[in-house]
Amino acid sequence: xxxxxxxxxxxxxxxxxxxxxxxxxxxxxxxxxxxxxxxxxxxxxxxxxxxxxxxxxxxxxxxxxxxxxxxxxxxxxxxxxxxxxxxxxxxxxxxxxxxxxxxxxxxxxxxxxxxxxxxxxxxxxxxxxxxxxxxxxxxxxxxxxxxxxxxxxxxxxxxxxxxxxxxxxxxxxxxxxxxxxxxxxxxxxxxxxxxxxxxxxxxxxxxxxxxxxxxxxxxxxxxx
Amino acid sequence: xxxxxxxxxxxxxxxxxxxxxxxxxxxxxxxxxxxxxxxxxxxxxxxxxxxxxxxxxxxxxxxxxxxxxxxxxxxxxxxxxxxxxxxxxxxxxxxxxxxxxxxxxxxxxxxxxxxxxxxxxxxxxxxxxxxxxxxxxxxxxxxxxxxxxxxxxxxxxxxxxxxxxxxxxxxxxxxxxxxxxxxxxxxxxxxxxxxxxxxxxxxxxxxxxxxxxxxxxxxxxxxx
DNA sequence: ATTACTATTCTACGAGTAT
DNA sequence: TATACTCGTAGAATAGTAA
Numbered sequence: 001x002x003x004x005x006x007x008x009x010x011x012x013x014x015x016x017x018x019x020x021x022x023x024x025x026x027x028x029x030x031x032x033x034x035x036x037x038x039x040x041x042x043x044x045x046x047x048x049x050x051x052x053x054x055x056x057x058x059x060x061x062x063x064x065x066x067x068x069x070x071x072x073x074x075x076x077x078x079x080x081x082x083x084x085x086x087x088x089x090x091x092x093x094x095x096x097x098x099x100x101x102x103x104x105x106x107x108x109x110x111x112x113x114x115x116x117x118x119x120x121x122x123x124x125x126x127x128x129x130x131x132x133x134x135x136x137x138x139x140x141x142x143x144x145x146x147x148x149x150x151x152x153x154x155x156x157x158x159x160x161x162x163x164x165x166x167x168x169x170x171x172x173x174x175x176x177x178x179x180x181x182x183x184x185x186x187x188x189x190x191x192x193x194x195x196x197x198x199x200x201x202x203x204x205x206x207x208x209x210x211x212x213x214x215x216x217x218x219x220x221x222x223x224x
Numbered sequence: 225x226x227x228x229x230x231x232x233x234x235x236x237x238x239x240x241x242x243x244x245x246x247x248x249x250x251x252x253x254x255x256x257x258x259x260x261x262x263x264x265x266x267x268x269x270x271x272x273x274x275x276x277x278x279x280x281x282x283x284x285x286x287x288x289x290x291x292x293x294x295x296x297x298x299x300x301x302x303x304x305x306x307x308x309x310x311x312x313x314x315x316x317x318x319x320x321x322x323x324x325x326x327x328x329x330x331x332x333x334x335x336x337x338x339x340x341x342x343x344x345x346x347x348x349x350x351x352x353x354x355x356x357x358x359x360x361x362x363x364x365x366x367x368x369x370x371x372x373x374x375x376x377x378x379x380x381x382x383x384x385x386x387x388x389x390x391x392x393x394x395x396x397x398x399x400x401x402x403x404x405x406x407x408x409x410x411x412x413x414x415x416x417x418x419x420x421x422x423x424x425x426x427x428x429x430x431x432x433x434x435x436x437x438x439x440x441x442x443x444x445x446x447x448x
Numbered sequence: 449a450t451t452a453c454t455a456t457t458c459t460a461c462g463a464g465t466a467t
Numbered sequence: 468t469a470t471a472c473t474c475g476t477a478g479a480a481t482a483g484t485a486a
Binding site: 249250251261262265266268269281282283284285286 | 468469470471472
Binding site for chain 1: 229231239
């Protein structure tokens with residue numbers, strides 16, 4: 001989301017558009033926001049198109065209210081800042097939908113060089129294959145993005161003389177009481193809306209999961 | 225402040241740059257932020273120039289920490305969102321430095337049409353002249369900007385056949401226990417860093433203020 | 449008065465690349 | 468590798484103005 005729109009939404013919230021509809025004029029808002037009347041007008045239109053505010057222009061101004069979708073965006077900002085000014089949590093939660101991959105996980109977990117590192121660093125011999133989870137919610141994808149950035153348990157890549165094997169990063173995790181690990185592979189064909197799970201057992205079998213099942217994962221991120 | 229910079233600062237905070245220096249690479253941050261490596265680089269440089277982060281580039285990345293000034297910006301954001309998701313306060317506080325104006329206030333308060341409205345709507349006959357306050361802090365100027373936007377006690381303008389007299393907006397206030405009012409004149413030559421105060425007595429004399437004295441003002445904004 | 453369209457200016461993004 | 472420079476250009480911001 002564009003910065004100017006987020007700031008506009010925030011400023012509308014500050015002047016009360018979250019609780020009640022407010023009457024504003026772009027000619028007044030321009031002073032508050034330090035831009036031209038035309039830019040304010042454009043941003044309000046864009047916010048409306050995104051469904052973040054509702055708007056009705058009425059002659060000498062317009063009545064604006066932040067929608068629930070807009071409130072979500074601000075709440076997320078608020079919650080994250082709360083974490084920052086409080087303490088960074090030592091575990092993150094997200095939900096994902098089980099789906100079948102292309103066997104890539106099974107391939108990697110069977111390679112001795114990787115397997116050795118998993119046993120040493122994660123404390124378990126991984127069941128061949130990974131549990132693939134599709135992230136649906138905005139905040140679930142945020143968790144993945146945060147994991148991509150913070151330091152985890154490094155799995156180093158190597159070169160066997162024929163091809164190179166990329167590195168990865170793990171975080172210890174738990175699904176329904178089962179110890180496991182989130183693995184973020186450096187070079188993957190999956191997008192940001194997918195997370196892979198390593199475990200000492202088949203989570204699919206143990207928890208009787210099928211494609212489409214929803215699971216909650218607790219990831220331990222220590223005191224980063 | 226530019227939206228992209230605020231968002232960058234926020235995202236750095238989310239990944240922990242507020243509490244500790246963090247090691248980051250623009251090549252990794254670009255994925256997290258959804259922009260090019262070049263933009264991330266530019267924004268980090270701009271944030272450093274503004275004194276919001278401190279930075280040391282070291283070969284394969286850079287160590288970044290949000291400065292106290294940067295933390296202030298985020299704290300302000302956090303506090304305001306807290307107000308939004310909690311309840312809007314019924315009074316705002318700001319601090320200002322007393323300075324001498326050009327007698328404009330004395331002129332206006334002496335005009336019967338205005339004076340009548342002050343007596344009716346504010347409940348006191350104003351001492352001729354206004355107390356001019358220069359706002360120094362970022363949040364003090366924010367208060368002024370919020371006051372400009374929300375509804376207050378309207379003072380309507382008029383035309384006496386020769387010239388037109390502009391409107392204004394008042395908020396009941398208190399300085400050191402003295403009942404007074406903040407007045408925001410529609411057409412003023414003062415900028416956003418100045419606020420004028422009306423009171424039934426000379427606040428300068430009563431509180432023995434001189435140019436350069438700092439005062440704290442409580443403004444009552446009701447339940448807007 | 450407003451809002452918001454169109455035309456124009458110009459900023460800021462990202463590709464390419466030096467270091 | 469990484470950061471961060473130059474530069475062409477897309478798209479954002481504003482001026483002018485219609486409604």
